[in-house]
Amino acid sequence: MTTTTATQWIEACDADDVDAEDVIRFDHGGQTYAIYRSPDDEYFATDGLCTHEQIHLADGLVMDHIIECPKHNGRFDYRTGQAKGAPVCVNLKTYPVRIDGGKILIGLA
Amino acid sequence: MATRDSFIVIGAGEAGARAATALREEGFTGAVTIIGDEPHAPYERPPLSKTALTDDAEPQAATILSPERRAEHGITLRTDTRVLSIDRGAHRIALSGGEELAYDRLLLATGARARQVSVDGLARDAVLTLRTFDEARALRSRLRPGLRLAILGGGFIGLELAAAARARGAEVTVIELAPRLLARAVPADLAAIVAARHAAEGVTLRTGTGIDRIETAEGGRTLVLSNGERIACDAIVAGIGALPETDLAARAGLALDNGVAVDAHLATTDPDIFAAGDCCSFPHALYDGRRLRLEAWRNAQDQGSAAARGMLGAREPYAAVPWFWSDQYDITLQIAGLPDEGAETITRDLGDGARLDFHLAEDGRLVAASAVGPNGRIARDVRLGEMLIAKRAHPDRAALADPAVKLKGLLAG
Numbered sequence: 001m002t003t004t005t006a007t008q009w010i011e012a013c014d015a016d017d018v019d020a021e022d023v024i025r026f027d028h029g030g031q032t033y034a035i036y037r038s039p040d041d042e043y044f045a046t047d048g049l050c051t052h053e054q055i056h057l058a059d060g061l062v063m064d065h066i067i068e069c070p071k072h073n074g075r076f077d078y079r080t081g082q083a084k085g086a087p088v089c090v091n092l093k094t095y096p097v098r099i100d101g102g103k104i105l106i107g108l109a
Numbered sequence: 110m111a112t113r114d115s116f117i118v119i120g121a122g123e124a125g126a127r128a129a130t131a132l133r134e135e136g137f138t139g140a141v142t143i144i145g146d147e148p149h150a151p152y153e154r155p156p157l158s159k160t161a162l163t164d165d166a167e168p169q170a171a172t173i174l175s176p177e178r179r180a181e182h183g184i185t186l187r188t189d190t191r192v193l194s195i196d197r198g199a200h201r202i203a204l205s206g207g208e209e210l211a212y213d214r215l216l217l218a219t220g221a222r223a224r225q226v227s228v229d230g231l232a233r234d235a236v237l238t239l240r241t242f243d244e245a246r247a248l249r250s251r252l253r254p255g256l257r258l259a260i261l262g263g264g265f266i267g268l269e270l271a272a273a274a275r276a277r278g279a280e281v282t283v284i285e286l287a288p289r290l291l292a293r294a295v296p297a298d299l300a301a302i303v304a305a306r307h308a309a310e311g312v313t314l315r316t317g318t319g320i321d322r323i324e325t326a327e328g329g330r331t332l333v334l335s336n337g338e339r340i341a342c343d344a345i346v347a348g349i350g351a352l353p354e355t356d357l358a359a360r361a362g363l364a365l366d367n368g369v370a371v372d373a374h375l376a377t378t379d380p381d382i383f384a385a386g387d388c389c390s391f392p393h394a395l396y397d398g399r400r401l402r403l404e405a406w407r408n409a410q411d412q413g414s415a416a417a418r419g420m421l422g423a424r425e426p427y428a429a430v431p432w433f434w435s436d437q438y439d440i441t442l443q444i445a446g447l448p449d450e451g452a453e454t455i456t457r458d459l460g461d462g463a464r465l466d467f468h469l470a471e472d473g474r475l476v477a478a479s480a481v482g483p484n485g486r487i488a489r490d491v492r493l494g495e496m497l498i499a500k501r502a503h504p505d506r507a508a509l510a511d512p513a514v515k516l517k518g519l520l521a522g
Binding site: 021055056059060061068070071072073085086087089 | 127130134153173178406407410434484485486488489492493517
């Protein structure tokens with residue numbers, strides 16, 4: 001079975017709500033997401049919970065392009081969702097991001 | 110190292126599993142074998158004193174080296190197998206099944222075992238311990254509303270178990286010989302916050318007293334404390350520390366010093382045998398070579414990786430900042446560095462009852478950061494504290510104390 005769903009662009013926050021090299025949490029439709037702003041002011045979005053033990057990544061530390069889980073220091077590249085080694089081995093789901101009139105929108109399928 | 114080489118890891122815990130994986134990540138192409146004496150593949154131990162006891166669902170061992178990962182990395186695992194002896198001259202080990210294996214390099218990741226209680230009137234099996242998955246499962250099956258549980262030892266295992274047992278409705282008494290809880294690893298101010306929380310949750314705390322004897326009668330046991338108090342209980346668990354598993358190393362003639370003694374590269378006194386994790390003591394490069402033995406999950410991981418690099422010939426001294434955490438109820442303790450190296454404490458109020466203490470040496474160098482509170486409140490700042498410790502930073506005291514100052518800004522200095 002194949003279904004085609006158009007991407008829904010959801011307004012998550014103001015661009016200014018996220019500091020450079022930082023992350024905030026965004027909840028929508030019963031799901032939780034993490035919105036990142038890189039040191040060079042690009043924005044990214046991923047699932048909000050670590051793939052290891054369901055911890056909110058937005059409480060973790062962003063260094064360059066890495067988000068580190070606040071519980072056991074599992075690391076992901078938040079641009080690609082790639083897990084960077086023990087204890088995390090499952091990649092993080094990422095979402096497209098658009099900036100529109102100073103607002104951050106994330107694309108949910 | 111040549112493709113035909115055989116590296117053997119003795120011990121299938123966190124350090125052993127991490128080392129085996131790291132050998133592959135570092136490009137080693139020879140044979141990698143892990144030998145463990147438990148029936149399980151390597152699994153995560155931290156949940157054993159937490160969610161494995163409280164989750165509604167029957168717990169599963171959280172495997173850290175699944176069959177798929179072992180196949181992907183070409184790692185051979187032998188479970189239910191003990192290593193009986195090491196013949197260093199012949200480079201061979203003898204296994205409990207009678208078989209012998211040849212090795213080129215060996216890693217001792219044998220871990221630690223629970224210290225046993227010795228009290229008058231007590232059969233050896235009357236006191237439970239909590240170290241393995243099977244022990245956690247056995248303990249879990251005993252926890253029920255109204256169970257009178259006596260916990261000997263007010264350290265991390267004892268207190269995490271106390272929190273879990275309260276969640277399951279047990280009546281809990283914690284008995285600690287030292288004058289306060291968590292005396293070994295946690296500064297007194299933070300330990301007092303933890304103690305207050307346990308008291309508020311209904312745990313009976315008895316510090317500064319030992320066990321004089323245990324009386325067994327129909328309907329249960331009675332602990333008689335050295336202060337004369339009598340505590341009736343249905344089950345007794347001891348969390349009174351762990352002893353490094355050094356028997357194999359001792360019989361092989363390797364140097365011991367509160368564990369298997371290794372150098373800054375985690376090599377034992379035999380250059381073809383390394384050690385990592387709870388079983389070894391090592392000189393810490395960040396603390397003037399002070400010899401430490403750490404019983405911590407992160408250390409087991411970091412040393413597993415470092416030992417793998419050492420086995421492949423790297424010569425980097427081990428200098429990872431000691432770090433550990435504990436979850437009790439909905440609060441977390443995190444400690445980075447060695448608080449007892451500090452001469453001065455600077456407190457940062459993180460809000461929501463969360464508190465972070467920075468520990469400075471006499472010359473103002475940051476040597477530790479310790480915090481208690483909701484995990485999400487403390488984790489980021491403790492992590493930044495850890496990075497400042499690793500840099501041997503001498504941060505500004507006022508900046509440390511002011512929650513409005515971002516610690517990340519201090520890293521550049």
